[in-house]
Every structure is written in structure tokens, then in C-alpha cells.
Amino acid sequence: MSFPRKTHWTKDVTPELDGKEVVLAGWVWDIRDLGNIKFILLRDREGIIQLTIKKGVTPESVLSLTQSLGREDAIVVRGGIVKASKIARAGGVEVFPSEVYVVSKSKALPIDIWGGSVETDLDTRLKYRSVDLKRPINSLIFRVESEVVRAIREALYNRGFIEVFTPKIIVTSTEGGAELFAVQYFERVAYLAQSPQLYKEELTASLERVFEIAPPAYRAEKHNTNYHLNEFISVDIEEAFANYVDVMDILEDVIINVYDRVNKVFSNELAKYGVEIKVPKKPFRRVTYDEALDILGRRGGLKINWGDDVPKNGLEILSEEFGEPFFIIHFPTDLRAFYTKPPLDSDPKISESFDLVMGGLEIASGSSRIHVKEQLIEALRKRGA
């Protein structure tokens, strides 16, 4: 079957186009049939618009065709735009179809995607994931994710970084810590990369500033929380001729650009779900590890031994204290990866390192790297490598 090419997203059909003709395409979200007048809500990726079918106005062929339409049928519609003050939905615009093409009929859906009184269990939703993704909130999540990644790239390209892609099937651990997934690599065993870290460091020796949005990184840990995954998208950057303070500065730009872009593009849609974006301001607060422990001990009633990592509830207390995103800097050297550079102020127990914390979560970490070969070898020896 042939049908005309889609000319507009539903969100682009605005009252200014009153009297114009458009071709829309999408899925039947809902039908309200009042007999001689019928309203079809058409959904595409960008939103929902109302099609109005009216006896005496709509052509007979369209009238009879729309009799048999059902929810989630895929259709293409040619029609005229009419500015309508009475309708609350779809920006006060309705479309009177002159032609309707049914691309594909839908069966009854196995789950509720309309967000009424029935909330489907996650497990059932995942079973019918392609249907579940029709829910507007899910489509929004994917579109925001895409914008976030675009904003990260934008900020980093502006800072002179280039994007690289490192191997994901590797022979051994690149960073230590988390367990690796083993995979059969022909006649031998290989592992899925947990981090692009060491590749990144090698790349700076020629390309200076690189980043990778790893698709994805793998950690073989049997954790079962909503903030730990076995497979996740990581953003890694590495810069030559720079230290941890320079990197925090870049990170601030990246974070602010992400919030700013998402706010500009999605503030209206997010408001429907009660989400309001606050764009953080530079510079982010920087507290030292020692200060953080002190604050937690005095105001949070949380005692942490020097040398231990700040636990999750500690980060939550500090987030409450500071509100905005903040850095914890100068972690104990032994707490960080072997390539992290000590000493700070000639104290080898303290490193040039930072964590970025937002909303009680550690969302990024970084450090100056050791650039003297002998020190690197020494650091590896200390860890028993």
C-alpha cells in the first residue's frame, strides 16, 4: 500500500498553520465516538493531536474507513488544520482529515499504556516492552536520554575533545575492583570491559583530549539495587597536560550544559510529570574529604574512620546540607585507583582526586594521573600487581 509522506510531527501543528494542509502519521491513541461526530487522538513520537470526523464535513470514504479504526492502529492522515479555541488538548488545534490510510491494524493491547487507573507490574511491562514503550512517559525518557548525550558531546567538543571507541572484548581487567563477565573468545576466554580507563590513558599520549560514551560498560556483580546495573552507559574523559582542578571545571560545563539543554527542550513535557529542572551554577561547592567527614560527624551524627569511603547515607546527608551539586576532593590515596596522583601538599596519603555528588548519588569521579613512570610502577607494586 502506498501513502503520502509525513510532513509534520504532531507538535509542529500549531494554530499559526490554520487553513494549511498537512500529512500526519502515527498511532490511534484513543477514539471518542459520539455517533455523528467522532474524535480520534493521533499519537506520534512528539505528542498527540486531535482529528475530528464529522458527518456532513468529512468525506464519505473517510467516514466509513474510520468506523473500523481501533486503538493503536498505525495510520497516515492528510487533512486541513483548523484552529479551535474550544479544545483544551493538542494546543487548540484540530485536523479535519480528507484522506486516511491504515498502515497496520492493531490487536487489543496486553497492557494498559493510557495511564488510567491500572498500573501494570514492571515484570509484565518488560514482557511486552515494545508495547510499553508506547507510553508517553517512556518515550520521553528515551528522548531526554538522547538529548543528555547530545549535550555532553556538545560541551566536550567545545572544549577540544574528540570522541573515541575502545575495545569492549578484552584479555584482562583494566581497573580492578568489580568482577568481569567472561566470554568465550574462540579457543580462549576473554572478558567484557568494565571501563575504558587504561585505553583512554594510552590515547592521551597522542590525541591529548578524548572521551568515550561507552556502549556499554559491564560489571559482573550480583547486586540488586535500583542504582547498580550489570550493564550501563558510562561517560569517560581523559585530558593530557591538565590536573584534577581543570577536569572539575570541564565537568561543571558538561553538567550545566546537560541541564540547560534538557530544560530548554523538555521543560513543558516534564512539567506534566511534576518535574522542574533547576540548572546548576558555576562554580560547584568543593569540600575536602576531611571537611566532609567533619561535617558528617558533627551535624550528621555519622562517624566515618579516616580512610573509609563516604557511604551512601553520608552522601545523602551532605546533599541535604549543600543542596546543589558539590565536589568532595582530596580523597585518601589508598581509596583511589593506582594511577591517582599523590601527594597533595607533600602528603602522600592524600590524592588529587574528586567525586561529584548530586542528590545523594556519586555521579562522577576523577583525578590527576601519575605521569612519572617510576611512581606508577611503585603504585602498582604497593597494590600487589
Add this chain to the structure above:
RNA sequence: GCCCCGGUGGUAUAGCCCGGUCUAGUAUGGCGGCCUGUCGAGCCGCAGACCCGGGUUCAAAUCCCGGCCGGGGGGCCA
């Protein structure tokens, strides 16, 4: 792996403690009908379910045992 909780139409649930009144209730979705301005549309009608196996009992959705599946907590981990 450990502790706790649960599995009833497509979906989400009530009923289970205290077995019979369950011919299993409700909402939503589906199907059919009515309505020329709906927007969580409304109204009328129809179809649709007790996870599997065993046991107790005159009688099991309901009680007991086993299995399978799912949820929550905590542990490890970023």
C-alpha cells in the same frame, strides 16, 4: 545465597485468616449498541480468571506439603 511477602479474566485487584452463601465481586481494556464537540467522555448489553502437583475434608480460590515464577529487604558492588 539469606530473611519476609505474594501468584484470581488481557491488565490491576477483592475474596483466603474464620472451607459451603463463589453460578468468584470491582476497575480498566476488548466486542456490540445509543448519542453532532468529546478531551479520565457518558449510558446500555456481551464475552473473559482461581500458577502446577499432591494431601486433608462430605465439600478447597480458601487449610497443609512440595515445585515453579514474581515482589520487597539486606549483603557484595560504582
